[in-house]
Amino acid sequence: MGLMERLFKTPAWGVHPDDRKQPAAAVPLRVLPMPERLYIPLLQHVGAPARPVVLVGQPVLKGQLIAEPGGNISAPIHAPTSGTVIAIGDLTAPHPSGLTLPAITIAADGADRWAELHGCDDPFALAPEEITRRTAAAGVVGLGGATFPSAVKFSLGKRLDVGTLIVNGGECEPYLSSDDRVMRDFADAVVDGVRIVMHAIGARQALVGIEDNKPEAIAAMRRATEAYAEVKVCPVPARYPMGSDKQLIQTLTGREVPADARAAEVGVLVHNVSTCAAVHRAIRKGIPLIERIVTVNGGAVKNPGNLWAPIGTLIDDLLNFCGVVEAPARLILGGPMMGTPLPHGRTPIVKGASGILAFNAAEAAVPEAGPCIRCGSCAKACPMGLLPMEMAAHIRADSFKGAERFGLADCIACGCCAYICPAHIPLVQYFSHAKGELSAQERASLRNDATKRLVEARAARIERETQEKAAAAARRKAERDRAKAAAAALSTTVTAEEISS
Amino acid sequence: MNDAPLLPLAAAPPVAAPHTYAARSVSTVMAWVMAALTPATVYGFWLYGWPALYLWLITIGCAVGGEAFCLRLMGRRPGPILRDGSAVLTGWLLAVSLPPWAPWWIGAFGGAFAAIFGKQVFGGLGQNPFNPAMVARVALLISFPVAMTSWVAPLPLGSAAAPGVLQSLAITFKGIPTDFDGVASASLLGYSKTEMTRGIDLLHSLAHAGAPGVAWGGFRPGSLGETAALLVAAGGALLLWLRIISWHTPAAMLAGIALPAAIGHALNPGQYLDATTHLLAGGALLGAFFIATDYVTSPNTPAGQLIFGFGVGLLTWVIRTWGGYPEGVAFAVMLMNVMTPVIDRYVKPRAFGRDRRGRPIAARRVN
Numbered sequence: 013m014g015l016m017e018r019l020f021k022t023p024a025w026g027v028h029p030d031d032r033k034q035p036a037a038a039v040p041l042r043v044l045p046m047p048e049r050l051y052i053p054l055l056q057h058v059g060a061p062a063r064p065v066v067l068v069g070q071p072v073l074k075g076q077l078i079a080e081p082g083g084n085i086s087a088p089i090h091a092p093t094s095g096t097v098i099a100i101g102d103l104t105a106p107h108p109s110g111l112t113l114p115a116i117t118i119a120a121d122g123a124d125r126w127a128e129l130h131g132c133d134d135p136f137a138l139a140p141e142e143i144t145r146r147t148a149a150a151g152v153v154g155l156g157g158a159t160f161p162s163a164v165k166f167s168l169g170k171r172l173d174v175g176t177l178i179v180n181g182g183e184c185e186p187y188l189s190s191d192d193r194v195m196r197d198f199a200d201a202v203v204d205g206v207r208i209v210m211h212a213i214g215a216r217q218a219l220v221g222i223e224d225n226k227p228e229a230i231a232a233m234r235r236a237t238e239a240y241a242e243v244k245v246c247p248v249p250a251r252y253p254m255g256s257d258k259q260l261i262q263t264l265t266g267r268e269v270p271a272d273a274r275a276a277e278v279g280v281l282v283h284n285v286s287t288c289a290a291v292h293r294a295i296r297k298g299i300p301l302i303e304r305i306v307t308v309n310g311g312a313v314k315n316p317g318n319l320w321a322p323i324g325t326l327i328d329d330l331l332n333f334c335g336v337v338e339a340p341a342r343l344i345l346g347g348p349m350m351g352t353p354l355p356h357g358r359t360p361i362v363k364g365a366s367g368i369l370a371f372n373a374a375e376a377a378v379p380e381a382g383p384c385i386r387c388g389s390c391a392k393a394c395p396m397g398l399l400p401m402e403m404a405a406h407i408r409a410d411s412f413k414g415a416e417r418f419g420l421a422d423c424i425a426c427g428c429c430a431y432i433c434p435a436h437i438p439l440v441q442y443f444s445h446a447k448g449e450l451s452a453q454e455r456a457s458l459r460n461d462a463t464k465r466l467v468e469a470r471a472a473r474i475e476r477e478t479q480e481k482a483a484a485a486a487r488r489k490a491e492r493d494r495a496k497a498a499a500a501a502l503s504t505t506v507t508a509e510e511i512s513s
Numbered sequence: 514m515n516d517a518p519l520l521p522l523a524a525a526p527p528v529a530a531p532h533t534y535a536a537r538s539v540s541t542v543m544a545w546v547m548a549a550l551t552p553a554t555v556y557g558f559w560l561y562g563w564p565a566l567y568l569w570l571i572t573i574g575c576a577v578g579g580e581a582f583c584l585r586l587m588g589r590r591p592g593p594i595l596r597d598g599s600a601v602l603t604g605w606l607l608a609v610s611l612p613p614w615a616p617w618w619i620g621a622f623g624g625a626f627a628a629i630f631g632k633q634v635f636g637g638l639g640q641n642p643f644n645p646a647m648v649a650r651v652a653l654l655i656s657f658p659v660a661m662t663s664w665v666a667p668l669p670l671g672s673a674a675a676p677g678v679l680q681s682l683a684i685t686f687k688g689i690p691t692d693f694d695g696v697a698s699a700s701l702l703g704y705s706k707t708e709m710t711r712g713i714d715l716l717h718s719l720a721h722a723g724a725p726g727v728a729w730g731g732f733r734p735g736s737l738g739e740t741a742a743l744l745v746a747a748g749g750a751l752l753l754w755l756r757i758i759s760w761h762t763p764a765a766m767l768a769g770i771a772l773p774a775a776i777g778h779a780l781n782p783g784q785y786l787d788a789t790t791h792l793l794a795g796g797a798l799l800g801a802f803f804i805a806t807d808y809v810t811s812p813n814t815p816a817g818q819l820i821f822g823f824g825v826g827l828l829t830w831v832i833r834t835w836g837g838y839p840e841g842v843a844f845a846v847m848l849m850n851v852m853t854p855v856i857d858r859y860v861k862p863r864a865f866g867r868d869r870r871g872r873p874i875a876a877r878r879v880n
Contacts, residue, residue: 027535029533029535176879186533258866267878268865268866268877269866269876270866270873270875270876271867271873271874272866272873273873277876278878342528348530348531348532348533349530349531349532349533350530350531351530351532353529353530353532369532371532375532375533379534382638383637383638383639384639385539385542385639385808386808386809387542387808388813388814391814391862396864396866397862397864397867398864399813399814399861402857419864419871422864422866422867425530427530427531430530431534431535433534434535434538434539434541434542435538435539435639436534436538438529440530441529444529
């Protein structure tokens with residue numbers, strides 16, 4: 013902690029971009045009319061893709077399982093509305109590559125008929141393991157953007173005896189307000205979800221970190237937590253990346269998560285506020301994760317705001333509903349600091365889609381990069397205490413190992429350095445490139461090692477076989493010799509006997 | 514699925530996050546530094562008249578010209594690169610450290626030398642190991658010691674003795690006319706050094722020197738933009754307030770001068786100047802706020818900047834006290850510039866979740 017930090021209670025790390033959350037955050041939540049078709053990717057989470065359990069032409073009900081988890085770290089997927097499965101095939105993924113991803117397409121029948129749901133009136137009477145099982149079955153994943161299957165984190169928390177649940181209501185990305193809206197409109201659901209998660213992981217207290225630029229959310233959450241002393245609402249300074257796990261944990265608990273370690277190792281677990289609301293719905297009402305709040309914002313949007321939309325809605329459908337004032341110059345999934353640019357609007361929103369930004373030409377302008385003047389702004393901004401300019405200098409010279417020595421592996425790609433750089437050097441791209449190269453090298457060296465091991469094993473086997481053959485030959489020869497000797501001895505004896513007889 | 518996108522993107526450049534940028538760019542940083550230099554510079558124009566303005570223009574013009582020449586040689590378009598403002602700033606910093614009535618060729622040679630040999634030979638902005646303005650100043654001082662140490666007494670614009678516009682052109686381009694007497698003067702550091710070599714100690718030589726108030730106000734002989742300590746410090750304060758510079762380098766450099774000066778003066782006032790005089794004389798303040806804080810040639814961690822700044826200050830005091838030249842900021846800055854890569858190699862910030870050696874820290878559990 014630096015001197016300035018202690019004086020002003022503002023972290024020394026990070027940046028403070030113009031938050032651009034208004035007016036979208038203040039507009040009441042709107043419900044998107046059910047689109048005619050929904051395109052539901054089978055990979056919307058960290059881990060293995062889900063496996064379809066429906067066939068083309070099969071009718072499905074809202075909330076019905078349509079794909080089961082594809083492995084230990086995976087999540088099931090449910091139908092966001094009733095209708096018919098009309099295709100199981102490839103679709104452009106919400107990723108800048110524009111590559112395809114397997115998806116299930118459902119034609120909505122307009123009836124929006126629910127499947128049979130199994131809620132629970134008293135989740136605190138359930139065993140923690142049962143909560144974890146039901147959360148997993150509801151397909152709940154981290155809604156802050158990481159999309160890690162929540163149930164896997166619950167079991168981890170239970171195993172490592174986590175005492176504190178940190179609830180992430182930071183929402184430090186500019187433009188986004190979906191978490192803000194969840195806390196304002198569904199504070200009771202969030203708090204109930206928080207208490208269910210606490211029960212599932214065995215936590216004794218929960219700290220809800222909310223950036224102080226969301227006074228309405230703080231007030232709503234304070235009201236909702238009045239009855240529960242174990243859930244504490246903690247306003248935190250509005251500073252990007254406050255919503256990053258490690259930074260939020262440090263701000264709220266003063267504990268620094270060691271490098272290469274998980275949060276659970278300092279006794280905390282972090283869950284997003286929207287995730288907690290999803291857990292509440294999943295456990296209390298048995299509703300799987302099929303809908304979410306999405307912020308639609310950006311200079312190209314006519315009526316920006318937050319929409320309650322089913323998973324699988326095309327981004328174009330969201331934009332058509334909100335209206336556009338000009339053709340968007342750039343589409344972004346997520347926030348402007350870490351979001352992914354999208355190739356076009358015919359990609360669906362997924363579980364982790366907290367916002368869709370449609371930038372106008374002015375917002376999308378990319379300043380031209382100049383030479384580094386070593387001003388050190390990037391190092392000051394880096395929340396991980398790294399030296400981005402040194403890493404970039406090494407990467408420019410193709411010295412990826414050199415960048416690694418400067419802590420490339422610790423980089424969380426938050427974008428503070430590239431945001432603040434007065435020379436507009438695309439530092440995050442440098443780091444992503446280097447990380448990709450290093451993992452490619454790693455894979456290549458693993459492959460080499462494997463090949464080497466096979467070659468050595470073969471040589472050893474051939475050597476062994478040769479030796480065994482030689483030994484067998486020697487053994488046979490010895491046996492033959494022995495047999496011959498025995499035969500000779502026998503014949504000698506016989507001869508002797510013959511003589512004696 | 515229909516194939517035509519409902520809302521075609523206007524343009525889809527290959528970009529990655531972040532998609533938003535802070536407003537401050539390299540050229541705005543340079544512009545702010547120039548703005549911070551303006552009060553002291555304008556005061557210098559008033560104090561020393563038209564020749565100072567001509568010298569300033571020539572120096573900046575030749576710095577920009579030198580940079581443009583090099584960019585042309587490299588086959589690059591000079592326009593966009595010159596717009597970053599770094600060449601103008603280099604020329605400006607050099608000009609304010611020159612004797613205000615120096616002949617035109619001092620400014621011309623210095624400006625071009627700073628841009629070409631101080632900066633462009635190393636590859637341009639961000640690549641130079643030494644502060645370009647100080648490289649040029651040292652080159653001038655070694656090559657033309659007489660012209661570089663000929664100071665004039667203040668002749669403010671509007672006063673009777675001040676040279677006019679045309680007469681000033683003659684001063685800058687033909688030299689100071691012999692009938693223009695009574696202007697040659699000496700800076701305080703130069704004067705005290707000369708007197709020391711003559712065996713007159715400071716107690717006697719400085720008995721009639723001006724009070725510190727004169728140094729704050731700047732009505733004294735000295736470099737073009739260095740004399741008014743108050744205005745230089747105000748510019749520095751602006752840069753600190755805008756967070757263009759951090760306090761580490763200036764504070765450490767001033768401490769590096771003041772600490773040994775105070776100790777020396779306490780031990781032997783006849784031999785060593787006091788700390789206030791050291792801080793307010795010569796280029797100490799200009800160096801602390803504008804020269805030593807140069808991003809390119811100074812370390813980029815706070816701890817490194819403290820070491821660097823203190824080194825510059827200490828070397829300045831050593832050179833002023835025992836060196837052959839009365840002023841040592843330029844030499845001290847260049848000597849510490851050499852140390853910058855070494856400092857940056859050994860002084861690194863502690864990464865999150867790691868100790869100073871880069872090993873993961875031990876986990877401390879909550880409760």
